[in-house]
Amino acid sequence: MIIAERNPMFAKINSGIKLYFHYISIVLRSTMQYKASFFLMVAGRFILSFNGILGVYFMLSRFGQVKGYTFGEVLLCFSIIQMDFALAECIGGGFATFTSIIRQGEFDRxxxxxxxxxxxLLGSKFRIDRIGLILQAIAMFVYGIAVSPVDWTFGRGMTVILMLVGGTLLFTGFFLLRAAFTFFTIEGIEAVNILTYGAKEHGKYPLDIYGKRMMRICTYILPYTLIQYYPLQYLLGRTQRWYYGLYPFGVAGFLVICYAAWRFGMRHYQSAGS
Amino acid sequence: MITMEHVCKSYRVAKRNAGMKEACKALFRREVEVIRALSDVSFTIQDGEMVGYIGPNGAGKSSTIKILSGILTPESGSCLVDGRIPWKNRTEHVRQIGVVFGQRSQLWWDVPVIDSYELLKDIYSIPGNIYRNNLEELTELLHLQELLKMPTRQLSLGQRMRCEIAASLLHSPRILFLDEPTIGLDAVSKLAVREFILRLNQEHKTTVILTTHDMQDIEALTKRIILIGRGRVLMDGTLEDMRQLATKHGKPEEEKLEQDHMKASGERKTEQDDESLEHIVASLYRELDIV
Structure with missing residues (x-):
């Protein structure tokens, strides 16, 4: 009896997953139509993203450390954020490009x-071209782990995974929030970019270097100390509080808020003309 | 059966004058104007009917279709399609309908048409045998054999439209909405599309709601016409009713003011008794002041 009741739900989830991968496969096939363009784009992104790492390198080779963080430590932090963002752009491409989806009336379909x-949205706008960014982030992540002075334990390993998953979800949440704004205004959307791209930019460094006020904003308003500062303290052995390593779970709460905003926006949807 | 009762819908549209200065001003203070797209629209459409939904640009045709297909929510009024409220039971509702937007494509641009169809099979969870049957039938009737393996971007507009129509019918919908399906097509493609729609309606008893600006579409396909202007239903009847309405509205105008106009239309009447539909509709739009 219970199984019979559950069955349709399983079937629904099953068909949803199947459909998601079907979308990705068709996106892949579309992209492969333009091979040269695809490889150039991947290579371009790969090279371009070294900009950021050079910035960190030059600064720290000059000053030795930033607020007690060594180059290896900053690099680890930076590479995790970079990876979070790359994965979020890849998976959450449908949210990130939502403005144009609304404008071209694709949302009606x-x-x-x-x-x-x-x-x-997530399926049909899967950004396979972000693979260049992801590859670069992986390379840097491996390097970051190699040069960082982390004393690896099982718990710290899990914390890194939580930081990656939580961070990816957090950025996806930012994109979702921005998409929700699109239902109300298309012009004002730039303001919300501060959340997404701004967070990525200054999330390169451990957040406490920006001072107390910034820390507060980044904890209570845009909760990205949850996936950066706090778990990082645990990772680098700067705190005895092991539960800092579990803070990335807090992102779930943020996602609920983003989803609520999205649902609210959906109800306000005014389709484009014609 | 489709029923719409007293449906109203308005949009909030941001307005500003031209120029950089105005654009900057609009960043801070926006003037919002409310545009009534539909005011008190009511009609009923029976199963298996084929209805032409006409009116000038901006009359509210697309808004109606979007409400009936569950994309938009009206502010007031009620709307039932086969017992469902479209925007409330959206996912159930859209399984039973097919929509073709003549101006927009639903096919993936860079992959062969058949790949898009395979995706639709998964989207609608169409059982394998039904999918194969439908695909076979549609391929034969719309002559898609050669087109299925081509990427959408390489199809001509006429070819693409045939593929679009097939894409909207793979899941055997009970109702088909066609929003300007013949726009931009050459004569041969237009005739092919019309012939197919007629056949679909006769053989599968699919309810068809067609919006178009091409009066020959209307003449060839629909017995019943709903004329809409400025968000209101102005006429609901046959082509004959529309002709009568045109002459009825035409006459007092002629007798009153416009001498020139009277002469012109008078002359035309004597010369060719059967005025072209295009003229009738154009004069009707003008007389009803809905352009």
Whole structure:
């Protein structure tokens, strides 16, 4: 009896997952139509993203350390944020490019399909071209782990994974929030970019270097100390509080808020003309 | 069965004058104007009917279709399609309808058409045998055999439109909305599309709601016409009713003021008894002041 009741839900989830991968496969096939363009884009992103690391390198080779963080430590922090952002852009491409989806009326088509809008958005706008950014982030991450003075334990290993998952979800949440804003205003959307791209930029360094006020904003308003500063303290052995390593779980709460904003926006949807 | 009762819908549109200065001002203070797209629209459409939904640009045709297909929520009024409220039971509702937007594509631009169809099979969870049957039938009727393996971007507009229509019918919808399906097509493609729609309606009893500016579409396809202007239903009847309405509205105007106009239309009447539909509709739009 219980199984019979559950069955349709399983079937639904099953078909959702199947559909998601079908979308990704078709995105891949589309992209492969333009091979040269694809490889150039991947290579370009790969090279371009070294900019950031050079910045960190030059600064720290000059000053030795920033507020007690050594080059290896900053690099670890930087590479994790970079990876979070690259993964979020890849997975959450549908949210990140939502403005143009609304403008071109593509969202109407999404609403005409018998599936949730989020599944279709994430699937159909999977950004395979972000692979260059991800590859670079992985390379830097490996290097960061090699040069950072972390005393690896099982708990710290898990914390790194939590930071990656939590961070990716956090940035995806930012994109979702921005997409929700798009339902109300297309012009004011730049302001919300401060959240996404701004967070990525100054998230390169451990957040306490910016001072107390910034820390507070980044904890209570945009909760990205949860995936950066606090777990990092635990990772680098700067605190005895092991539970700092679990802070990335807090992102779940933020996602709930983002999702609520999205639902609210959906109800205000005014389709584009014609 | 489709029923719409007293449906109203308005949009909030930001307005500003031209120029950089105005654009900067608008960043801080926006003037918002409310535009009534639909005011008190009511009609009923039976199963298996084929209805032409016409009116000038901006009359509210697309808004109606979007409400009926569950994309938009009206402010007031009620709307039932086969017992469902479109925007409330959206996912259930859209399984039963097909929508073709003549101006927008639903096919993936860079992959062969058949790949898009395979994706639609998963989107609608169409059982394998039904999918194969439908695909076979549509391929034959719309002559898609050669097109299925081509990427969408390489199709001509006429070819693409045939593929779009097939894409909207793979899941055997009970109702088909066609929003300007013949726009920009050459004569051969237009005839092919019309012939197909007629056949679909006769053989599968699919309810068809068609918006178009091409009066020949209307003449070839629909017995019933709903004329809409400035968000209101102005006429609901046959082509004959529309002709009568045109002459009825035409006459007092002629007798009153416009001498020139009277002469012109008078002359035309004597010369060719059967005025072209395009003229009738154009004069009707003008007389009803809905352009």
């Amino acid at each position: 999404i609403l005409l399909r018998p599936h949730g809008a989020i599944l279709q």
